[in-house]
Amino acid sequence: MSQDIVTVSTAGLTGEFAVITVNNPPVNTIDAGVRAGLSAALDGVEKRSGLKGVLLRCDGSTFFSGADIGEFAGPPKEAEYRALFARFEAFTVPVVVAMHGTVMGGGLEIALACHYRVAAPGTRFGLPEVTLGIIPGAGGTQRMPRLIGVEKTLELVLGAKPVDTDAATSAGFLDAVIAGDLAAGALEYLKALVAEGKGHRRTSERRVDPATATPAIVQRFKEQAAKQYPNRQAPYTAIEAITASVRLPFAHGLTYETELVNQAKLTVESRGAVHVFFAERATRKVPGIPADIRAAQVKQAGVIGAGTMGGGIAICFANAGIPAVIVDASDEGLARGLKVIGQTYDSMVKRGRITEADKAQRMGLITGSLDYASLAIADVVIEAVFESMDLKKTIFAKLDKVVKPDAVLATNTSTLDIELIADAVSRPGNVIGMHFFSPANVMPLLEVVRTRRTSPQTIRTVLEMAKPLRKTPVLARVCYGFIGNRMMEGYAREAEAMVLEGANPREVDGALEAWGMAMGILAVFDMAGIEVGVNVHKANADRFPPDPAYYQADFALYEAGRLGQKNGKGYYRYEPGNRARLDDPEAIAILRARAEKLGIKPCAHTPEEIIERCLYPLLNEGLRILEEGVALRASDIDVVWTSGYGFPRYRGGPMFHADTIGLKTLYDGILKYQARFGPMHWQPAPLLEKLVREGKTLAQWDAEQQKAN
Ligand SMILES: NC(=O)c1ccc[n+]([C@@H]2O[C@H](COP(=O)([O-])OP(=O)(O)OC[C@H]3O[C@@H](n4cnc5c(N)ncnc54)[C@H](O)[C@@H]3O)[C@@H](O)[C@H]2O)c1
Known part of the structure; x- marks a missing residue:
């Protein structure tokens, strides 16, 4: 098989040039097959007599996109990478590498081991390892500073974002940009080098300029790491490895790099990030769906409701190249919705994300209508009207009469019982929840909510549809709040309880953010609108425990006319046009008064x-959600919270975190607060109790479930 992945051809009048081409779709990951293929190719090329130069290139959409993260779980592979890359570097004739697409991590490291680097216009380069809790481990920390110095290497590594050919050229790790046919151009480049009498040029034999690693420079990057990567170790480890390139000979530097990367792989931040990486790939696996059930093709979408969510959802389809018709109840609703869509695209153009032509093309895919009959052509219809059961049932009954028999009928409801919505149609098997998060065109999470009657075909179609929509789908069963919002209930309850107990909102949000949450929950409420939560709690009062203080911080602010950012006052105060949170004694006084009324000390x-x-x-x-089968796996819950709720990926998601602190710690902690506040809100979940008794982790539980299925 490795022969197919890596091919060697010859070029030149006497076959004096060897062209090594890799083709490992979809993104030319440097996996075991590629390494074996390259190794075999080198065996042949190294033996060639009369060899004058080597060209390394990839077919397909990109040069090597990176190492195979799938191998992270197994034994370390650094030594293998190192040995392979060293063989490219060891040639006594020039080795040119031709890059295109997105060249990341190990993909860039192999290029550093080649003697000359050229790329197609538009190529992007990056060493993003620290975001996975590790450091470049295939020579990157030692070769890159030899090419561009320590300071620029640290910029690239801590920046962790891809840079373009201009930046790569000016930094000094790219020799030429070749427009047109890259393979042909790179070969010409190699021939010209040879004609000029240029020989090999080994990165490892260069010295690092110590002026690029003064104490002041290093200190500056440590400060950047503290700000950009709170609670994490990998950026400091990267600084350590990269600065070591100044004082250590190359071979020792590589050994030190390996030592550091192997230590980094054991950290929670690395294991957590890798866990989330795999968890995101596992969400589409659904036990019990026969393999022969294939997703239906979605060529036309329908959206009902041109509001906040409907507009965002239509944009997702248009971005995927799928036409979407939006139906609203009124001309004004439709016009407003289409205007907001236009503004969203305008801001994407302004930020350089898309061109004017892209905008025109995508807007052209979105059409407005007041007539349900225009949904007759849709393969999927997503309803996103006001949160009212009566309204949704009426709409689904109407839909039932006009849409194709096999169309997916989805609702974006956050709180309503989808089983009841499904009762309104003659084909409940086609009904499913597609719970997008706001802004729907930005947030990656999609909770896919199946009823007891949703058909396997409908589930499969929606899970697959998520791919072009660039969403991470997580399958849930119907329950109040599904996975994410249901878990949010207790989290936010305690945040609100603490402000009633006199904690400053800034103290609560500050602690949560310092711990790693993207935004403190009270600031989230200010952003979303305090009335949103209040309305949900009013509409669902019968579901919640009989606690007179329940969500009373929200109610108190709302009753005082504080709606959050939209009117400049909520838990915080806001200046017009500015989202900066300012402490507001008035809010504190309102909360204090409510607490006194409730007798909270x-x-x-x-x-x-x-x-x-x-x-x-x-x-x-x-x-509890796991035990009830609302989520299929603990890792699915981790995906929901890391992709939809700002839970830090480097902590692996809430369930991974539960294993990190230990289920016994969680259990004891709940009992500790039960002793202080009583059992109403503090009762260990039966599954928690069981796992603690059996001395098991959630990872073990997940593995056992998988085996049983
Ligand atoms: N806003 C969020 O953050 C969010 C997040 C997830 C889910 N949701 C859910 O999405 C749904 C829509 O929420 P939203 O915030 O976009 O609401 P919205 O008020 O912004 O928009 C609702 C739209 O529905 C239209 N509409 C009302 N009746 C209609 C009818 N009979 N036919 C066609 N259109 C009709 C209205 O004109 C309006 O444009 C709700 O079920 C909500 O619970 C909202």
Whole structure:
């Protein structure tokens, strides 16, 4: 098989040039097959007599996109990479590497081991390893500083974002940009080198300029790491490895790099990030769906409701090249919705994300209508009207009369019982929840909610449809709040309880953010609108425990006319046109007054208590969700929270975090707060109790479930 992946051809009058071409679709990952193929190719090329030069290139959409993250779980492969790359470097004739597409991690490291680097216009290069909790481990920390110095290497590695050919050229690791046919141009480049009498040019034999690694420079990057990567170690490890290139001979530098990368792989941040990486790839696996059930093709979409969510959803389809018709109840609703869509695209153009032509093409795919009959051509219809059961049932009954028999009928409801919505149609097997998150065109998470009657075909179609929509789908069963919002309930409850106990909103949000949440929950409420939560709690009052203080911080602010950012006052105060949170004594006074009315005594809160009280209920509810089968796996829950709720990926998601702290710690923690606040909100989930009794982790539970299925 490796022969197919790597081919060697000859060029030149006497076959004096060897062209090594790799083709490992879809993105030319340097996996075991590629390494074996390259190794075999080198065996042949190294023996050639009369060899004058070597060209390494890839077919397909990109040069090597990176190492195979799938191998992270197995034994370390660094030594193998090193040995392979060293063989390219060891040639005594020039070795040119021709790059295109997105050249990341190991893909860039192999290029550094070649003697000359050329690329097609538009190629992007990056060393993003620190975002996976590790460092470049195939020579990158030692070769890159030899080419561009320590300072620029640290910029690239801590920046962790791909840079373009201009940046690569000016930094000094790209020799030429070749327009037109890259393979032909790169071969010409190689021939010209040879004609000029240029020989090999080994990166490892160069010295690092010590002026690029002064204490002041290194200090600056340590400060950047502290700001950009709180709670993480990998950026410091990268700084350590890269600066070591100044003082260590190359071979020792490589050994040190390997030592550091192997240590990094054991850290929680690395294991957490890798866990999420795999978890995201596992969500589409659904036990019980026969293999012969194939997804239906989605060539035309329909959206009902041109509001916040409907507009965002239509944009997702148009971005995927799928035409979408939006139906709204009124001309005004439709016009407003289409205007907002236009503005969204305008801002994408302004930020350089798309061109004017892209905008025109995508807007052309979105059409407005007031007539349900225009949905007759749709393969999927997603309803996103106001959150009202009566309205949704009426709409589904109407839809039932006009859409194709096999069309997917989806609702974007956040809180309503989809089983009841499905009752409104003659084909409940086609009904499913597609719960997008706001802004729908940006947020990657899609909760896919099946009822008891949703057909396997409908599930498969929606899970596959998520791919072109660039969403990460997670399958859930119907329950109040599905996976994400249901777990949010206890998390936010405690945040609100603590502000009633006298914690400043900034203290609560600050502790959560310092711990790693993208945004403190009170600031989230201000952003979403305090009335949103209040309305949901009013509409669902019968579902919640009989606690007079339940979500009363929200209610108190709402009743005082504080709606959050939209009117400049919520938990914080906001200046017009500015999202910066300002402390507001008026909000504190309102919260204090409500607390007094409820008989809540003020007390102090440490950051540890804030984290425990918010997170323990969240994790505990996750265990209930697993036990009830609402989520298929613990890792699915981790995907929901890392992709939809700002939970830090480097902590692996809530269920991974529960294993990190230990289920016994979680259990004991819940009992500790039960002793203080009573059992109403503090009751360990039965599955938590069981796993603690059996001394098991959630990872083990996941593995056992998988085996059983
Ligand atoms: N806003 C969010 O953050 C969010 C997130 C996830 C899910 N949701 C859910 O998405 C749905 C829509 O929420 P939204 O925030 O976009 O609401 P919205 O108020 O912004 O938009 C609702 C739209 O539906 C239209 N509409 C009303 N009746 C209609 C009818 N009979 N036929 C066609 N169109 C009709 C209205 O004119 C309006 O344009 C709700 O079920 C909500 O729970 C909202």
